[in-house]
Amino acid sequence: MTTTDIPTIADPNESGARAAVRDFVARARGGDLGSAPVVAGLIVIWIVFEILNPTFLSSTNLVNLTMQSAAVGTIALGVVLVLLIGEIDLSVGSVSGLASAVLAVGFVELGMPLPVVLVAAVASGALVGLLFGLIRTRFGVPSFVITLAGLLGVLGVQLAVLGRTGSINLPFESWIVQFGTQWFLPAWLSYTLVVAAVGSYAWSQVVLARRRTEARLPAVPLRTIIVRSVALLVLLTAAAWYLNLSRGVGVMFALFLLLAALTQLALTRTRWGRSVYAVGGNVEAARRAGIRVNRVYVSVFVLCSSLAALGGVFAAARLAAANQSSGGGDTNLNAIAAAVIGGTSLFGGRGSALSAVLGVIVIMSITSGLALINPDSSLRYIITGAVLLLAVVIDSLSRRSRAAAGRA
Amino acid sequence: MTYSTQPAEHLLSLRGISKRFGAVRALTDVDLDVYAGEVVAIVGDNGAGKSTLVKILSGVHPQDAGEISFEGVPVTISNPTEARGLGIETIYQDLSLCDNLDVVSNLWLGRELLTNGGLDEVAMEQQSWTLLRELNARIPSVRVPVAALSGGQRQVVAIARSLVGDPKVVILDEPTAALGVAQTAEVLNLIERLRERGLGVILISHNIADVQAVSDRIVVLRLGRNNGDLRVADVTSEMIIGAITGASDASLLRGTRPAAVAR
Numbered sequence: 287m288t289t290t291d292i293p294t295i296a297d298p299n300e301s302g303a304r305a306a307v308r309d310f311v312a313r314a315r316g317g318d319l320g321s322a323p324v325v326a327g328l329i330v331i332w333i334v335f336e337i338l339n340p341t342f343l344s345s346t347n348l349v350n351l352t353m354q355s356a357a358v359g360t361i362a363l364g365v366v367l368v369l370l371i372g373e374i375d376l377s378v379g380s381v382s383g384l385a386s387a388v389l390a391v392g393f394v395e396l397g398m399p400l401p402v403v404l405v406a407a408v409a410s411g412a413l414v415g416l417l418f419g420l421i422r423t424r425f426g427v428p429s430f431v432i433t434l435a436g437l438l439g440v441l442g443v444q445l446a447v448l449g450r451t452g453s454i455n456l457p458f459e460s461w462i463v464q465f466g467t468q469w470f471l472p473a474w475l476s477y478t479l480v481v482a483a484v485g486s487y488a489w490s491q492v493v494l495a496r497r498r499t500e501a502r503l504p505a506v507p508l509r510t511i512i513v514r515s516v517a518l519l520v521l522l523t524a525a526a527w528y529l530n531l532s533r534g535v536g537v538m539f540a541l542f543l544l545l546a547a548l549t550q551l552a553l554t555r556t557r558w559g560r561s562v563y564a565v566g567g568n569v570e571a572a573r574r575a576g577i578r579v580n581r582v583y584v585s586v587f588v589l590c591s592s593l594a595a596l597g598g599v600f601a602a603a604r605l606a607a608a609n610q611s612s613g614g615g616d617t618n619l620n621a622i623a624a625a626v627i628g629g630t631s632l633f634g635g636r637g638s639a640l641s642a643v644l645g646v647i648v649i650m651s652i653t654s655g656l657a658l659i660n661p662d663s664s665l666r667y668i669i670t671g672a673v674l675l676l677a678v679v680i681d682s683l684s685r686r687s688r689a690a691a692g693r694a
Numbered sequence: 695m696t697y698s699t700q701p702a703e704h705l706l707s708l709r710g711i712s713k714r715f716g717a718v719r720a721l722t723d724v725d726l727d728v729y730a731g732e733v734v735a736i737v738g739d740n741g742a743g744k745s746t747l748v749k750i751l752s753g754v755h756p757q758d759a760g761e762i763s764f765e766g767v768p769v770t771i772s773n774p775t776e777a778r779g780l781g782i783e784t785i786y787q788d789l790s791l792c793d794n795l796d797v798v799s800n801l802w803l804g805r806e807l808l809t810n811g812g813l814d815e816v817a818m819e820q821q822s823w824t825l826l827r828e829l830n831a832r833i834p835s836v837r838v839p840v841a842a843l844s845g846g847q848r849q850v851v852a853i854a855r856s857l858v859g860d861p862k863v864v865i866l867d868e869p870t871a872a873l874g875v876a877q878t879a880e881v882l883n884l885i886e887r888l889r890e891r892g893l894g895v896i897l898i899s900h901n902i903a904d905v906q907a908v909s910d911r912i913v914v915l916r917l918g919r920n921n922g923d924l925r926v927a928d929v930t931s932e933m934i935i936g937a938i939t940g941a942s943d944a945s946l947l948r949g950t951r952p953a954a955v956a957r
Contacts, residue, residue, distance in 0.1 A: 494816070501820045555812040560795075564803055567792035574790045575804035576775055635794035688841070 323680050324629055324644045327673070331648065335655030342655050345532035351647070351654050352529065353467075356542040357382075357601035358617065359646035362624035363542075363549055364593030366642045367586045369625055370553075372566045372634025373429040375418070377436035378621050381411050381591050382598030383613025384440050387447040389462070389599055390454035390608035400462055404599060411595025412588050414440055419584030429587075437618070445610055453609035456602065466603025470534035476526040479540070483547075484522065488515035538600055543643065545593070550639035562586060566635030597621070616667070623670065624649045627677040633685060648673065704766060705730050705894040706751075706782075706863055711760035713746055720746040721918045724760070728863060728894040733885060735897045735905040735926075738915035739938055744898050747915070748865055751896070752784035753777035765862075783856035784865040789848055791855075793841035797833060798822045800840050801855045825854050829887055832880075846877030853884055863894040870904050882908045902931045916940055 335342040361378050368375045385407040392403035414436065421432050448454065456463050471479070491511045498505035529535050553559035564572040565582045573579045601617075602608045626632060627648050628641025652673060656666045706728040713721040721743045728734050738744050750757045753774040762769055764780050771777045777784070791800050798819050807814040807821075822836050831850040833843070840851060849869055856864050866885065870878040885908050888895050899905050905912060906926055914922035914937040922937040936942035 497816045498819075501816050503816065503819055503823075557806050557808070557813065560799060560803070560806060560813065563795060564792045564799075567794035568790070570788075571790035571792050572803070574774065574786070576778065577804050635792070 321629055321640065321644055324627060324641070324648060324677075327627075327676075328644065328648050328651065331651050331655070335651065335658070339655070339658045342658055345528055347654060347658070349529055349532045349534070349536070351650050352539040353536045353604060354654065355646045355650045356536065356538040357597045357604060358620050358624060358649065359542050359597075359642055360545060360600055361594045361597035361617070361621035362628070362642040362646050363546055363639060364590035364597075365621050365625040366628075366630045366637055366639055367549070367562065367593075368429070368590045369630045369632060370562050370566045370634065370637055371582065371586050372569075373422070373583070373586070374622075374632075375429065375433045375436075375587070375590050375594075376618065376622075377414070377418075377433040377440055378590065378594035378597075379613045379615075379618030380437050380440035380444060381414050381594040381613070382601060382617060383608075383611075384414070384444040384447065385411050385595035385598030386602035386608035386612040387444045387454075389602050390456060391447055391449070393460070393462075394454050394456060395449075395451075400460065404462075407599050408592055408595045411591040411593075411598070413591075414595075415588035415591025416584065418591065419587035422587065423580040423583050441614070444613070448608070448610060453607060455607045458606055462599075462603045463606045466538055466600060467606065469537040471537060471540060473526075473530045473534060476530060476535045476540075477523065480519065480522045480526050484515055484519045487518065488512075491515070538603070542600075545596075546639045546643050549642075553639060558582070558585070563635055568635075594621075616670070619674075620646075620649050620670070623674040623677070626681065627673060629677075629681075631681050631685065632678065633681075645677075705764070707763045707766075708747075708751075709761045709763075711747070711750060711757050711762070713743075713750060713755065713757050719918055721750075721757075724915065724918070724920055726913055728896060730862070730894055731889055731892045732911065733889050733895040733897055733909040735899060735909035735912045736915060737899060737902070737905055737912055737934065737938055738921075741917075742915040742938075743918040744915055745867070746918075748784065748867055748896070748898060751777065751782055751863075751865060753782075778859060778861075781860070781862035782865065783859060783861040783863070785852045785856050785867065785869065787868045787871060789852040791840045791848060791852060794839055796839055797836040797843075797851055800851055801825070801836075801858055803855070805859065821858075822854075825857060826850075829854055829857075829884055831884070844877065845873050846880050849873065849877070849881050850884060853881075853888070857888075857891075861893065863896065864888055865896040865898070867898045868900065869897070870899065870901060878904065902934055905934070906931060914938055 332343060341347055361382055365375060365378060388407040388410050389403055392398045392406055393400060398406075418429065418432050418436060421427055422429055458464075488511060491506065491514075492508070495505040495508065495511060526535055553562060561572060561577045561582050564575065564577060565579055569579060572582075598613055602612065605612075624645035625637070625642055626645065628637075628643070628645025630637025630641045630645075649670060652670055653666055656669065704727065706726070708724065708726040711721055711724045711726070712719070724743065724747065726734070726736075726747070736744050736747065746755070749755050751762075751771065753771045753776050756770070756772050762771060764782075769780060771780065771782070774784075792803065795803070798815070801822050802818045807817050809817070819836060826833055826836070829850065831847075831854060833847055833850065840848060843851065853864075853866070853869075869881050869885070873881060882904060885895060885897065889910075897905065897909055909926055912922070912924045912926060912929070912934060913920070914924065914934070916938065917940075921940065922942070924934065924937070933942065
């Protein structure tokens, strides 16, 4: 067997950074922008708010921002999954509210142990998702309509669970509230986790490159892996260091990042993940390839609603309360907007779990920045709406230029 | 032309296949034989029953009457998974590729190789290159999304994908319908390579020139019935068209008697 006809990804004489830039330019021309627009947008947003109010980029404010992001970000993670199979879930806000209510009522009014209540809260979400998935696959009703009905129906269940009290406060001493408001990683642990995460990333890349070289396939050069890993290490260490100037990295936020990483692994390294992308790309092709499409639909709806419920638990833990407006207001749209702004396509089959992280930070930066300038929420809604619109326009434009470059 | 070139192994044999959709008789008493290492073209006008026959073989619809035997054993094909399990792969006209996935992902979709519970991308990529090289296929990279490939390259990917499961019979539904001249030639070369691998190939086509260029035998369907089983070497395109349109007598053309093709 010869290797002459195998194209090499990067010229070995070229430095890793230059090859990466060239690769990116080639992909961007083809309309595959990846995370570039959202990162650029985030930098612009941060600069503008920092100019308008110098406390915006203070360590204290950024710690608050990360803690606010965890709940909506977890919900957005589920939305990413649903968007990947080309569906939508409009009920995530209501489902998160229901989970908040189940948590508060079970723990405070019924006095059940916390672990049981937590399982019940997430299970209530899973149940709703199962129902959506079954209706979607059995009757073929568009998910837009199913989840719109779910938005109302689940809100009703939430109100029924809360009963006449309407608002329930969680005891401040309970560990769930401590977890949502007071628990931060010690500085040494945050650095250890950063090193461990970057180390395992670098190690997996080195192992992969070695296997590819043994298999006589083009592999990422060791130098590129080192450059990337060091860059990642510097970036994450700097972020952890800056947050550690104030209260540090919240346990809830770290848990959200862990969930995002696990979701990303499941999407890229498992058969299930591959089938999610396949269903989003071409359902009929996926079915003909022997993928059990209905199972993919049901599993994704269950996961989405379960993550929404977990997000609701996070929100209740952070606010130390659940009430009739938990999960209402802009929760729903913020979560969906976060997924789309982060770069997950509304058209299905394109996106990653990372987009939930980036998107939610953009959304929360706008919320937090405007709250510092002007406590009135009118401007916040307008600007969030405009950013969402911009993200969708970028999505549509890149889809069009992908089509022009033959990468639709 | 003599019978000596006829491959001996009887792969697939259909007898008396009938299929109705309500009041419409899509197929009536159709026979079809496919041998290993042979390309059989199924031709016919619109509504002649070509697609219905393909769908019965690929497990989309079961037949109402008639027997299918595979390698001499009577079988029932009630769904696409069973067809694939027997070793019958179908390449649909729309190719059924996921545009957002790369070539490797498409080739192995639904039967990914695993290592330690995760996808074994290295093994899949390596075997993809081996397969594409065996087919002499020119694909720039197996890590580009399929949407970035030309029509001919996409057809190559679809054909290569059908070979991943190591099938015995490959059915191609109008593989050249949307292709240019050069790409058509490439796909026809590929079909010849499938024959060299000892596969039974069923080619559905409207294009008489393509059919004559690549197939060994032509089965003509007309109004859901057999209207001729012709050896390509013995017939002209006028005769094929005559059988398709019904201008020639079906009874004379039935069977492979060389004398029968003389009018």
